[in-house]
Amino acid sequence: MTEMPYAVEMKDIVIRFPGVLANDHVNFTLKQGEIHALLGENGAGKSTLMNVLAGLYKQTSGTIKIYGEPVNFHSPKDAIARGIGMVHQHFMLVPTQTVTENILLGLNEPRFFMRLAEYDQKILALQEQFGLRVDPTAKIWQLSVGEQQRVEILKTLYRGARILIMDEPTAVLAPQEIEELMGTMRAMVDQGKSIIFISHKLHEVTAVADRITVLRKGKVTAEGRSMEGLTKEDLARLMVGRGVVFTVEKTPQTPGDVVLSVKDVEAVNDKGVPALRKLSLEVRAGEILGIAAIAGNGQSELAEVITGLRPCSGSIKINGQEVSNRPPSAAIKQGVSHVPEDRTGVGSAPNMTITENTIMKCYRQAPIGNGWSINFTNARQRARELKDAYDILAPGVRTMARKLSGGNLQKVILAREISSQPQLMVAVQPTRGLDVGAIEAIQKLLLAQREAGTAVLLISEELEEILALSDRIAVISEGRIMGILDADQADVHEIGLMMTGTAVH
């Protein structure tokens, strides 16, 4: 037989964790030179399966063949030696080191002298080949999430990966960045790489994948099917086992008074570079103002200046009260709630319980506290109510935040932020990295806030989400407002152009 062997052939893979069957006799094949999407909800076992392929875990039973040869990985090193590279969902980079240093980390080169300039050139050449632009001398902490991801991809390519596992690579990217990434993926496939693309974003899967394998609760529901004739609805059904409604119900509503008024605000980012330039906008009670922007164009900084986490010049008023350059507690007092971009790093305390995480902003107020002491009986009672009301899946309210899945952690944060009955809600990337079910739930919560008369500032890199939820859309590029449109008259291409800095009107 001279038939080309599969790049990856995983057969009857069973992965058992204590009390959990993460993968139940899963078959998976990757053809050479294809993009194969691995689809499934959070907790369906996608990452686990791929961690086995990358040598991070060991399967309980089952066999793996790479280019037709049976393999038995004992560590990630073995997998790398076979040309398997994994781009993790959570980046594994050293923030204080440069791009080049991070790429070289763990390699045996340079051997003695750190001739970094030389390696910068090599890495630039590699960037050229696959269209992955990022300054090799920049430090990781200075980079946007999208740029950091490119470093992760470069890392695997530099190590000579032929099979790339990309664990939800688009979760952190802006539309244009996603398109760029897809271009890169195509370029890599054209040059002989094979790619496994883990995702739960259906439109991306339909756009880029050649074949697809769907997992649900550890079992395969579609094995290596060609994408032809598969619609988004079919995929969703395979994934969640029921039909999912893609359009959100939004009742027409007349907005009330101006709650948030931002005027001529300027601020610099962490690198000291201007991030906001004379930016002005208003959000009224009972409306959702969506901010559409490519990652790193000032939207994160905008959320931070409003919530008091970043200094700025200009004026920010909430119900007429100036809050700019005041500590975060000033904004909280004015009724600003904040769903932060980084839910694990900023929005929650990992080693504290659900109860302790829900009282973060109200531990001094009755009935939780009296300013001196905290009534934990009341706090737990309230946490239990929130857990039920927001459908948070956890063994109990004493569960540590770090043990929650992304969707459930986000629900804890939303429960805390909504229960304070805010005047203004600043929601940054509220659904990033969540599965279809959780996204639906969180979008509904945001709309309920709008109906309750809260002013909502929604910052998202999911253009679809912005279009679906917003009443008005402000497009930002390089810290400037390119235009503010009514959502029902907005045109995706027009917004795309404005996001890249082209003024349309």
Added chain:
Amino acid sequence: MPYKLQFEKRVEDIPKWLPAATSLGSVVIAFIVSGIILKLIGGEPLRVAKFFYEATFGSWATFSDTMVKATPLILVGLACTIAFKMKLWNIGAEGQFYMGAFFASTVVLVPLVPLDSPKVVVIGAMALMGLIGGAVWGFFPGYLKARFNLNEIITTLMLNYIAVFWNNFWIFDRWSDAGFQMTPVFEKSAWLPRITDYAREYGDFIAAGGPLANFLSSIGLDRISGMTLHGGVAFGVVAAVIVWWMLARSSWGYEIKLIGDNPKAARYAGLNITRNIVLVMMVSGALAGLAGMAEISGVVHRLQERISPGYGFTGIIVAWLAKLNPFAVIIVSILFGALIVAGREIQPSGLSQLLQGIILFMVISSDVLLRYKIRLVRSQAVTEAA
């Protein structure tokens, strides 16, 4: 090998009793390991163990000695507990201890209150000054950390030396007792009451008989003369209760834990981190300072060189071994107090330091049991088809 150990990450919440059980288990194992080492070098572990027990817990008198050593450890252990909860690495309890002792001494040596005042006034003033002295010594590194983000490990460590030499200056130069490196003995009014001080009345009480007296003599407590346990231990126990309440129930304790767990989340939630860093360092320093006051007022009765055989550093270990639980700090302090006492009695004295080291090592490694489940599995099971 047909079998191998398999480490599985714990997914579920750990049972509440497990941390205590592993700590206790590690201490037991540390004793066994030390016994084996002793045996290997030709010693007699059982005899040493018996001697160790007799020298520390064997009688009420020796137990009193153990508690005397445990007293400063409790206070310093609590000082470290509070700071470590916020992930502030206060390595400066030793210096804060010395400054507490120095400030407390000024009450007697300046003097700040008339020394013929009632005991409660003099002791009260000394305790207050001890707290202040430690707090001042905690304020500097706290402020530098909060304002300029200076690493508190370095500053607190350096301030230890300054405190020791500051003390030396006063005891060598200004307050020297006839040229010796110590101040004159304090007036009796500045002595924390010791059990032995009540020996005469107690003797009368026992002689008079009655149910309580009979009970006390039946458990061997018919004589208390020579028992040097002093009032400082009450400071320790009261402080433990307060620290526990503060950390477990108060708003401030919640803030400390939140900042310790995730400072970014704390800032996002509107907490004042700068102020809390300074406050926590001051409270931590104050507790260590109180330990210094208790030591000079309860034990040495003068300010002199080497009033601490490294209590400030042992307190760090105590806090860790107690897993930052204020009540466990008391128990661990008693164990370490016993080790200090035994170190005086057993030759070579390094033996008890060896034991200290092994205990620390065991407790730290026992953490793996809290994070992983370990089970014995057949090694071929991995490749077997299910």
